[in-house]
Amino acid sequence: MHKLSKILCLGYEVFTDTLDKVPKGKKIVVNTINQYSYCIAEKDKQFKKSLQESDILLPDGIGIVVAVKWLLGKKIKKIAGADIHEFLLHRLNKDHGSCFYMGASKTTLNKIEARIAKDYPNVKVGSYSPPFKKVFSKEENAIIIKEVNTFKPDVLFVGMTAPKQEKWSVKHKExxxxxxxxxxxxxxxxxxAGTVKRPNKTLQNMGLEWFGRLLKEPKRMWRRYIYYGVIFSGYLIKAKLRPSYTA
Incomplete structure (x- = not known):
């Protein structure tokens, strides 16, 4: 298997390779990191451990791209969760593979399955909508795992809020x-599914996707992008002043 390219920054091995290097036929956990998740992980040891134990940790945020450039002088490309989702669906369609969606409401999952049937007709799709709660019981986790394992997908997409989804993926990998x-x-x-519209390609390419989301949902997103943006800047300054902290 190709050895994946990564760069160590702020205590995390961030993926710097191209998506075509994501291995096939090998069970790996893919998580993302951005300024918000970094800040939350600094206060949540289990979340931090889950991110650090990811096989691939995508730089899903301009804040991480800027951090690598400012602290290490290296240029990396932002890779969003939506990017790997699209890439893997293209690959599965070409290979006549399968994927399973775990998370979200049944309504959202139905919309996803209907769109995939149109966009990627060669992909076999399964899904499961778990209970909407902060922590699953042992019995609920057993049901979720059984649903996934009965389907035996080539790719599993987990869609819950952070840090729940990252912790769950790492904990239940085996x-x-x-x-x-x-x-x-x-x-x-x-x-x-189309229930939330992603900011347009122009904003994405300019590194301003966060701004587009802020404009669309200011009440929900201001804390993530403004408040935690300031907090993250503080961590960067600390790391710049104390180089040993960067790694």
């Missing part, structure tokens, strides 16, 4: 019968 990536991609479920 119990899941998945023949490929286990991807915690959160909001992508809503983007693809």
């Amino acid at each position: 119990a899941l019968n998945v023949n490929g990536p286990i991807c915690a991609i959160g909001a992508v479920f809503d983007f693809y």
Whole structure:
């Protein structure tokens, strides 16, 4: 298997390779990191451990791209959860593969399945809508795992809020019968279903996707992008002043 390119920044090995290097037929956990998740992980040891134990940790945020450039002088490309979702669906369609969506409401999952049938007709799709709660019981986790394992997907997409989805993916990796990536991609479920519109390509390419989301949902997103943006800037300054903290 190709050795994946990564760069160590702020205590995390961030993926710097191209998506075509994501291995096939190998069970791996793919998570994402951005300024918000970094800040939350600094206060949540289990979340931090889950991110650090990811097989692939995508730089899903301009804040991480800027951090790598400012602290290490390296240029990396932002890779959003939506990017790997699209890439894997293209690959599965070409290979006549299968994927399973775990998370979100049944309504959202139905919309996802209907769209995939149109966009990627060669992909076999399964899904399960778990209970909407902060923590699953042992019995609920057993049911979720059984649903996934009965389907035996080539790719598992996990769509719950952070940090729940990242913790769940890492914790249950070994119990899941998945023949490929286990991807915690959160909001992508809503983007693809069309229940939430992703900011346009111009903003994405300019590194301003966060601004587009802020404008659309200011009450929900201001804390994530403004408040935690300031907090994250503080961590960067601290790391710049104390180089040993960067790693």
